[in-house]
Amino acid sequence: MQKYDYIITGTGASGLMLAYYMAIDPFFDSKKILLIDKEQKQNNDRTWCFWEQKNGTWNKLVSKKWESIYFGSEEFSKTMNISPYNYKLIRSQDFYRFVFAVLEKKENISFAQQEVISLNDEGSIVEVETNTQIYLGDKVFNSILLSEAHNDQERYPVLNQHFVGWFVKTKAPCFDDTTATFMDFTVAQKGNTRFMYVLPISTTKALLEYTLFSEDLLPQQEYEDEIKRYLKNAGISEYKITEKERGNIPMTCYPFYKQNTKNVLHMGTAGGWTKPSTGYTFNNADRKITKLVAFLKNTHNLSKFEKRTKYWWYDLLFLDLLYEENENGAVLFSRLFKKNNPQKILKFLDEETSFPEEVAIMRNMPARKFLKMFWKRIF
Numbered sequence: 020m021q022k023y024d025y026i027i028t029g030t031g032a033s034g035l036m037l038a039y040y041m042a043i044d045p046f047f048d049s050k051k052i053l054l055i056d057k058e059q060k061q062n063n064d065r066t067w068c069f070w071e072q073k074n075g076t077w078n079k080l081v082s083k084k085w086e087s088i089y090f091g092s093e094e095f096s097k098t099m100n101i102s103p104y105n106y107k108l109i110r111s112q113d114f115y116r117f118v119f120a121v122l123e124k125k126e127n128i129s130f131a132q133q134e135v136i137s138l139n140d141e142g143s144i145v146e147v148e149t150n151t152q153i154y155l156g157d158k159v160f161n162s163i164l165l166s167e168a169h170n171d172q173e174r175y176p177v178l179n180q181h182f183v184g185w186f187v188k189t190k191a192p193c194f195d196d197t198t199a200t201f202m203d204f205t206v207a208q209k210g211n212t213r214f215m216y217v218l219p220i221s222t223t224k225a226l227l228e229y230t231l232f233s234e235d236l237l238p239q240q241e242y243e244d245e246i247k248r249y250l251k252n253a254g255i256s257e258y259k260i261t262e263k264e265r266g267n268i269p270m271t272c273y274p275f276y277k278q279n280t281k282n283v284l285h286m287g288t289a290g291g292w293t294k295p296s297t298g299y300t301f302n303n304a305d306r307k308i309t310k311l312v313a314f315l316k317n318t319h320n321l322s323k324f325e326k327r328t329k330y331w332w333y334d335l336l337f338l339d340l341l342y343e344e345n346e347n348g349a350v351l352f353s354r355l356f357k358k359n360n361p362q363k364i365l366k367f368l369d370e371e372t373s374f375p376e377e378v379a380i381m382r383n384m385p386a387r388k389f390l391k392m393f394w395k396r397i398f
Contacts, residue, residue, distance in 0.1 A: 022155040024050040026147055028135045029162035030060050032067060032111075033287030033304040035118045037160055040312045042125050051127055053154060055147065057134040060119075065111035066184070066226060066264060068218070069302035070104045070365050076305065080114055081107045083220050085199040088361060092204035092349050095357040104365050106199050108218055109301070135163055140280040158321060162287040169273040175335070176342035177234070177271040180298035182216070183242030184228035184264035193255050194219035204349035206245060212341065212348025215249050224261075232270060232298075233345055239265075268298045272335040276325035284311070284321040295334040296341075297368060330370045333377070339392040351384070358383030 027034045041047040084107045089098045122128050133149035147154045200217035212232040219225040229245040275291030293300040366372050
């Protein structure tokens with residue numbers, strides 16, 4: 020059995036981010052590192068979006084950015100400038116190519132295209148079992164959802180953020196490429212939280228995603244019918260579908276970090292790094308991995324890395340209410356955007372606000388309903 024200092028299981032965003040930061044840091048040059056994934060990531064299988072004020076590590080990979088976002092609903096609709104923030108889009112193919120180009124130059128980093136079956140922390144070493152062999156690692160960082168424990172419990176509600184997206188191209192200019200549609204709740208809600216998400220790459224090309232925050236997934240055709248209807252209502256009848264995407268992200272405050280051990284750390288969605296109330300993961304993972312790299316230089320017990328913050332409680336109460344009143348999601352998000360400037364909302368979602376700023380945001384939400392959720396949690 021081959022032994023490594025670090026094993027990274029899963030080469031999605033969080034796994035490759037960690038490998039990249041290790042590759043460019045001389046501290047890890049003497050460490051033997053293995054990446055394992057059943058797929059060789061090289062295609063556009065994901066579209067990642069995030070917002071930031073300054074140009075961060077991944078800015079060179081951004082294929083489109085917007086200074087304005089649109090929020091739409093029956094209660095409130097507005098196009099809002101989010102400066103000094105920019106809303107940014109990265110295609111996964113660009114991300115994969117960039118990171119793998121760096122990793123392939125490192126003699127201490129290797130790859131195994133195999134399916135991970137299980138992880139076993141034996142105290143002094145971790146066994147990583149794949150479909151063909153077993154590897155040994157001093158520390159293992161896992162971004163593969165190997166357990167359904169979050170679905171097999173009732174204490175923390177689980178909503179799915181599920182969507183189907185079309186990249187469409189038109190002959191004539193049809194899109195305003197200066198503004199990203201953050202949420203458009205003018206689509207029929209049908210007892211759930213449903214909205215359209217539109218990212219105009221140019222005046223003739225856009226990504227449209229029909230998205231739901233709900234428990235149950237829909238048949239593929241229902242998502243696609245809603246995208247067709249949305250395009251028709253926008254007066255767009257002649258278009259070509261160039262690509263399709265489909266995804267499902269669990270939205271939950273389930274404590275994934277409790278599955279961490281001294282030598283195994285779960286990352287990304289598998290580690291609960293997805294923002295529970297929104298489903299955003301990319302920027303949150305980048306921030307956590309930056310802290311993780313510094314942590315590894317000074318601490319050996321991986322179970323000490325994760326800490327619960329006040330924002331976990333905010334997300335928990337919001338998800339409790341959204342789960343109990345899923346049909347009112349449009350109303351909740353409308354109040355959030357109607358009563359607060361978008362910069363404050365983005366800062367809050369980035370978990371960078373002060374307590375007075377948080378109080379100001381919460382003051383504009385339905386206090387009785389959130390108080391009810393709070394008391395249910397306490398008692």
